[in-house]
Amino acid sequence: MSTVVPPMPADWQLPPGVSRALWDYFHDPAIARAYDATLDGTPLLNIDQAFVLEHCRLAGTIIDLGSGTGRLALTLAQNGYRPIAVDLSPEMLKVLREKALALNLDIPCVCGNLVELGMFADRSFDHAACLFSTLGLIVGADARLQFLAHVHRLLRPGGVFVLHVHNRWFNVWTAHGRRLLWTEMLASWLGRGASGDYEMPAHASVGRLTMHLFTRHEIVGLLRAVGFDTVEVRRLSLRPDGRLACPWWFGRLRSYGYLIAARKPMA
Numbered sequence: 001m002s003t004v005v006p007p008m009p010a011d012w013q014l015p016p017g018v019s020r021a022l023w024d025y026f027h028d029p030a031i032a033r034a035y036d037a038t039l040d041g042t043p044l045l046n047i048d049q050a051f052v053l054e055h056c057r058l059a060g061t062i063i064d065l066g067s068g069t070g071r072l073a074l075t076l077a078q079n080g081y082r083p084i085a086v087d088l089s090p091e092m093l094k095v096l097r098e099k100a101l102a103l104n105l106d107i108p109c110v111c112g113n114l115v116e117l118g119m120f121a122d123r124s125f126d127h128a129a130c131l132f133s134t135l136g137l138i139v140g141a142d143a144r145l146q147f148l149a150h151v152h153r154l155l156r157p158g159g160v161f162v163l164h165v166h167n168r169w170f171n172v173w174t175a176h177g178r179r180l181l182w183t184e185m186l187a188s189w190l191g192r193g194a195s196g197d198y199e200m201p202a203h204a205s206v207g208r209l210t211m212h213l214f215t216r217h218e219i220v221g222l223l224r225a226v227g228f229d230t231v232e233v234r235r236l237s238l239r240p241d242g243r244l245a246c247p248w249w250f251g252r253l254r255s256y257g258y259l260i261a262a263r264k265p266m267a
Contacts, residue, residue, distance in 0.1 A: 047241070048072075
């Protein structure tokens, strides 16, 4: 399946759930080429892949949503899965295809918006994954819910969806984070912003990206709202193994993020 590069839209033509800064970020060749090197050594990159392999059994078809340069899709293909990579960035998909070719792997790539997955038929996949806080980059609560509903639709009964999100309450541990929490809550109360949305620093040649940070209650509630059953919510720490010691002790504040496995019911 070939990668189709979408035309550069005007601001009012941007796809749902996509900001101008996010569009620019995903269409910058320099960012795509440096992406792997920038993230090299990040412990989560191995932790989340192991979590996917643990929960998405048996090996079968899996849709990698927000695949980036293919770190998960490549691992899955090497372990007997049949992945399809979906990403808004044609530049990152180019890198993925080059890496797949070098490894003699056939990984179909689809350049598209995660909120608009109508090109895929109902019950097309055994599993799905959306890692590295990709869900948080989707702008707007309605768009995020629409994406999750698509994922549920695409899975066969019994199919597993693995997701990673950042924890909003982890900000409480630093003075800067507490200021962010207070500013965000104040803006939400005044109707000037959505609760949980944070502006990230400007990146290279693009503007400031918005990242939505979730509470555990919020993300579990969204998954249940579209029909998923929660299998596991794993709290993450900044330790190399990602495990949170003594999770019963203020775990919802100490977790910097969550890995979640959810299942589409058989009925």
